[in-house]
Amino acid sequence: MITISTLYPLKFYPILKEKVWGGTKLYELFHKNSKDNVGESWEISGVENNISEIANGPFKGKTLNWLLENYKEKLVGEKVYSDFENQFPLLFKFIDASENLSVQVHPDDALAKQRHNSFGKTEMWYILNVEKGGELILGFNQKMDKQKYLKSLSENKIPEILNSETVKKGDAFILNPGTVHAIGAGVLLAEIQQTSDITYRIYDWDRPDTNGQMRQLHTDLALDAINFNPPKSRMTYGQAKNTPVHIGTTDFFVVNKLVLSKSYRKDLKSIASFTVYMCLEGSTIIETDGYSEKLKKGETILIPAQIAEIKFITNSASFLEVYIP
Template sequence: MTLYPLLFEPNLHTVVWGGDRLCPYKGLKPQDTPIGESWEVSAVPSSTSIVSNGEWAGKELTTVIDAHPKEILGESVNKLYDGKMPLLVKLIDAKGDLSIQVHPNDEMAKRVHGKSGKTEMWYVIDANPGSYLYAGFKSKISEYEYKKRIADGTITDVLARHEVKAGDVFYLPAGRVHAICSGILLAEVQQSSDVTYRIFDYNRPGLDGKPRELHTELAAEALDFNVEDEYRTIYKEDDNRANLIIDSQFFSVRVAELTEPFHRNLLKYDSFIITMCIKGDFKIRIRETGEETTVREGYSCLIPAAIADYDVVPLNGTTRILDAFIDNKKRDLGHRITRFLHLSSK
């Protein structure tokens, strides 16, 4: 068995708010239905990714991971997540506004649904002039006011509205109210969960012509009503380096714009790496095996933890990539510090 970077078949989802940008972005034929999501790397049972290259072509990602969990996920990730892929990565094209929604944390999701919670982040790839999204509350409200505003359709009046441009980043911990609005194309990294509580959907019908279900009571339990000073993630971005944009207990995300070959040795993290090609094709060259894999614009690649020492080689002058993985190095350090403080207090 020789490990190699995994590519995947297109996994497109038709939704009422979807648009027509994902197919051309990925070099696919246009479809007659509104495509809102491309599930780039997914182990969610309802829509699992299918490998498109190498000896595992045609197999579900879950099947490949089950056969080689430590090598693909990393020993630490395999142990921490019981051999399951902990992340789900998507591309989202919002031609219309998504519903106002919230996701539960791990405790609530496990208790109510037997699933993991859903913390996520957004990286804006493109946005029409004047496009905006909602993230968080702009003023403190009570649960009573929340329910009243849903009933009278004024819930958006108390949400923090953010005009966006390419490169903007938003971190959305479980419990934070949010919605992507029209004219935005973005990449989403999230916990591997499909639990969403829809709060308000503008009284529009779904694809079947019927109103989509709302989850008012569950959302009320999940919501964090606190107000933050800043919801947008501010980060430094330098060319030809991996710029840290999100560093959380659930995932670490970096973005890089490259004009020259770039060496990435991430073995120390003991984690798989999901690399999204945001702009410009590139080639991944594995240092250990010499294996070369081309990743096209609009596609993503899963690099097994055991071979996460590689070069990224731009093929068209400039490429922009987004990496997502589990930072076990940071997690181990935090564990050692906590243990040291515990022992010191004895």
């Protein structure tokens, strides 16, 4: 039996998802071991039937669930373990859209619990790369209510009422449950979300899926989930080097950006949960007491709550830093 008293920075094998709208950037830019039409790389996942497997160190080959069952609050923090027990609370992804994703909406915790015995889905997007003309769909382009929405739906005019926003590298968005949204063609992004795989599709561009079948729409389920008020999704944040810059906070996670031009020591004692770093550019060695691990562009690492301090050894790297408030 493997035993280790002090946890170490943990990397996981990506879970790659082929999608009808997927592309090749996860391979070309991040060197994921992917083929054409891979739309998502699930970096750290506790979603049922998609449990991440450890890729480094003494626990290589063990699962995230095994870690939780054996290390509990040492892995995720006392409050997080008290709230979620052996369910890892967040899902981390890279998403490559070579075509438009379906227009969709996610339920909040109350509706998801009632219908699916699941968490809802609050999520955050950070734009990594955009081809010319790349856009996101966020909410509606006019004042909307249930009656106007249903009229557009019955007339097959959903695209005419959607709000499109042009995006650039570095833009960030928090999408609360109820926000009608879609990732547009040519956008590569990082996504942080609650652990949930519940999506209600309301429009899918009249296209077949990878099996040649039309994907199911969830018109009735979506109706009770949609928030018809204009969303306030776009985040504004400052720029600084060698110190975390706050991007956004939800009830479920905090996201900072960390741009390093030199080695950096991070005190984690004030953070009461695990911390995750998604590497956006460059590379680094992450050192803890007695352990070191390389992290490069397109990789993700989990720092257990038990670890009080880490050191980044680098002269050029940037990250999203995520933890639970």
